[in-house]
Amino acid sequence: MASYIIRRILQGIIVLLAVSMICFIIFRYMGDPVLTLAGKYATFEQIQEVRESFGLDKPMLEQYLRFVWNALHGNFGVSYVSRVPALDLILERLPATVELATTAIGIAFILGTFLGVIVSLKPFAIRNKVIMAGSLGGISMPTFLTGILLIMIFGVYLGVLPPYGRGETVQVGFWRTGLLTLDGIRHIILPALTLAGFQLAVILRLTRAGMREVLTQEYIKTAWAKGLPPKKVIFKHALRNVLIPVITITGLQFGELIAFSIVTETIFQWPGMGNLLLTSMFESDQPVIVTYIMLAALVIISINILVDIIYAFLNPKIRYD
Amino acid sequence: MTKRRIKSKTLSSFLYDPPAVIGSLILLIFFFAALLAPWISPQNPYDLGKVNLDFFLTPPVWMEGGHFPFLLGTDDQGRCILSTIIYGLRTSLIVGFGVVLIAGTFGVLMGLLAGYYGKVLDAVVMRLADTFFAFSTTLMAFLLMGIFNQRGLLTVILAICLADWVRYARTMRGSVLEVKEETYITAAKATGAKDFRLLLKHLLPNALPPILVVVAVDLGVVIMLEATLSFLGVGVPVTEPSLGMMISNGKDYIYAGMWWMIVFPGATLVMLVVGINLFADWLREELNPRLERKES
Numbered sequence: 001m002a003s004y005i006i007r008r009i010l011q012g013i014i015v016l017l018a019v020s021m022i023c024f025i026i027f028r029y030m031g032d033p034v035l036t037l038a039g040k041y042a043t044f045e046q047i048q049e050v051r052e053s054f055g056l057d058k059p060m061l062e063q064y065l066r067f068v069w070n071a072l073h074g075n076f077g078v079s080y081v082s083r084v085p086a087l088d089l090i091l092e093r094l095p096a097t098v099e100l101a102t103t104a105i106g107i108a109f110i111l112g113t114f115l116g117v118i119v120s121l122k123p124f125a126i127r128n129k130v131i132m133a134g135s136l137g138g139i140s141m142p143t144f145l146t147g148i149l150l151i152m153i154f155g156v157y158l159g160v161l162p163p164y165g166r167g168e169t170v171q172v173g174f175w176r177t178g179l180l181t182l183d184g185i186r187h188i189i190l191p192a193l194t195l196a197g198f199q200l201a202v203i204l205r206l207t208r209a210g211m212r213e214v215l216t217q218e219y220i221k222t223a224w225a226k227g228l229p230p231k232k233v234i235f236k237h238a239l240r241n242v243l244i245p246v247i248t249i250t251g252l253q254f255g256e257l258i259a260f261s262i263v264t265e266t267i268f269q270w271p272g273m274g275n276l277l278l279t280s281m282f283e284s285d286q287p288v289i290v291t292y293i294m295l296a297a298l299v300i301i302s303i304n305i306l307v308d309i310i311y312a313f314l315n316p317k318i319r320y321d
Numbered sequence: 322m323t324k325r326r327i328k329s330k331t332l333s334s335f336l337y338d339p340p341a342v343i344g345s346l347i348l349l350i351f352f353f354a355a356l357l358a359p360w361i362s363p364q365n366p367y368d369l370g371k372v373n374l375d376f377f378l379t380p381p382v383w384m385e386g387g388h389f390p391f392l393l394g395t396d397d398q399g400r401c402i403l404s405t406i407i408y409g410l411r412t413s414l415i416v417g418f419g420v421v422l423i424a425g426t427f428g429v430l431m432g433l434l435a436g437y438y439g440k441v442l443d444a445v446v447m448r449l450a451d452t453f454f455a456f457s458t459t460l461m462a463f464l465l466m467g468i469f470n471q472r473g474l475l476t477v478i479l480a481i482c483l484a485d486w487v488r489y490a491r492t493m494r495g496s497v498l499e500v501k502e503e504t505y506i507t508a509a510k511a512t513g514a515k516d517f518r519l520l521l522k523h524l525l526p527n528a529l530p531p532i533l534v535v536v537a538v539d540l541g542v543v544i545m546l547e548a549t550l551s552f553l554g555v556g557v558p559v560t561e562p563s564l565g566m567m568i569s570n571g572k573d574y575i576y577a578g579m580w581w582m583i584v585f586p587g588a589t590l591v592m593l594v595v596g597i598n599l600f601a602d603w604l605r606e607e608l609n610p611r612l613e614r615k616e617s
Contacts, residue, residue, distance in 0.1 A: 018452075142548055
């Protein structure tokens with residue numbers, strides 16, 4: 001087990017290094033950093049000066065090592081546009097994204113498993129066919145369309161929920177939260193539902209498939225035969241065993257969550273990291289893009305390793321060699 | 322004889338599955354509409370000489386202020402919505418089938434080689450696949466489009482292919498590992514068949530069926546991905562028709578109540594993907610011998 005964990009972490013570090021190499025290439029060759037840093041009207045001497053002070057005249061390997069060294073110290077350079085350290089710019093946006101993503105995952109998970117269980121119990125009831133049809137719509141509907149339709153219905157026609165922004169926020173220590181004010185909660189409903197949509201359908205389908213398999217097992221029949229109340233059989237005996245793969249797959253789809261948070265934040269003008277990334281792409285603000293990619297890679301890889309380890313603990317049947 | 326029976330069995334199971342038939346019908350209609358776009362669409366929305374700015378933001382024909390021949394209304398530049406949808410379907414299907422074909426071929430080959438030869442190639446392909454999956458196809462394609470300087474239909478196809486091929490490689494590898502153990506492969510080896518022949522004549526055709534399901538599911542995913550990229554402004558350029566871009570244009574007008582610029586392209590996109598998924602669901606159950614069909 002210990003060797004498995006170490007190997008997974010080593011693999012993670014290799015992937016991170018590969019990502020850092022790609023980021024370095026983006027930073028160095030997509031657009032001329034010298035020109036961007038010195039300004040369009042810089043003289044030859046000024047350009048030379050910038051080149052030397054940023055070490056851009058050094059050999060490639062040295063430049064790359066310096067890039068990694070700086071990154072390890074949280075120094076990803078300064079945004080070309082706002083002249084603020086890129087990491088600060090992104091960290092400032094972190095709370096908004098984390099709050100949106102966790103709310104969405106919470107909704108998706110609770111609703112998804114609940115509906116999945118209901119559908120699996122009576123697959124042929126009309127109500128459940130409707131739910132399944134809805135889930136087919138859920139996986140066939142791109143996130144951006146869900147968002148826009150929700151804005152149209154609740155923001156424009158019914159006018160009951162705010163269609164954009166984060167609303168009123170409160171500073172709690174270093175964290176700026178929108179979940180403590182009524183206005184903030186009203187603002188998070190639509191984007192969270194949008195982001196939850198896709199995951200919800202996936203979790204529903206996974207739960208249903210898992211339950212259908214588990215419900216035919218001997219130990220469930222035993223549980224029924226013992227005369228246990230249905231609630232206990234379904235939630236304690238059956239669902240528990242179904243949840244392991246569901247949680248694993250949800251965890252492994254974290255990259256998907258990040259990707260769709262970019263889309264959701266853009267539609268709802270949610271002041272999060274994804275929104276910042278898209279703006280930076282249009283402005284060719286490489287330091288911010290690079291920082292975002294490195295941070296996203298770090299988070300995604302860490303979560304993957306964590307999920308693998310937890311899975312290994314939960315399921316002793318897996319062999320590692 | 323046996324082959325024929327299997328075929329007709331498949332056909333009858335298909336015909337007795339109404340969702341699958343509906344899905345395929347939608348697909349067929351959309352496919353031919355896209356193919357015949359220049360002849361059946363009322364207007365060529367990308368021919369500047371034909372587009373008339375006088376008719377911009379016209380509502381659908383049954384509403385007050387609607388004009389014939391703009392059945393579903395026009396957008397902010399006077400382009401007929403119906404025509405733009407038909408041309409947009411073309412882009413969706415070209416990107417969808419293009420990616421499935423290119424990424425599929427490459428992924429299947431890599432999976433075949435990785436599964437058959439194992440060792441270093443296998444390790445590299447599988448680690449790549451793990452990493453790509455962790456990042457998700459959507460995020461990869463999005464970041465790649467951010468890196469590429471030039472944007473065009475080909476760039477979009479290329480970016481999605483780069484992000485997507487591992488899906489095929491992984492499935493193919495798993496399938497090859499299973500087929501490899503079959504007696505007929507050992508037999509072929511014993512008769513002295515060369516690697517090349519073994520791979521292409523024996524392994525490839527027998528390991529391919531699971532890939533069909535991946536193709537069907539992936540087609541829908543890729544079409545949604547193209548729409549998403551174009552919606553965000555990092556997909557096809559503005560000169561190309563795209564359902565995603567139509568919706569992106571329309572979103573500025575929802576506060577003015579001009580719903581037709583979003584609802585019609587959105588509905589088309591969803592119908593297309595639902596059609597594909599209905600077909601994919603049928604195919605999955607048809608090819609999965611473990612799942613007993615028709616439980617009732």
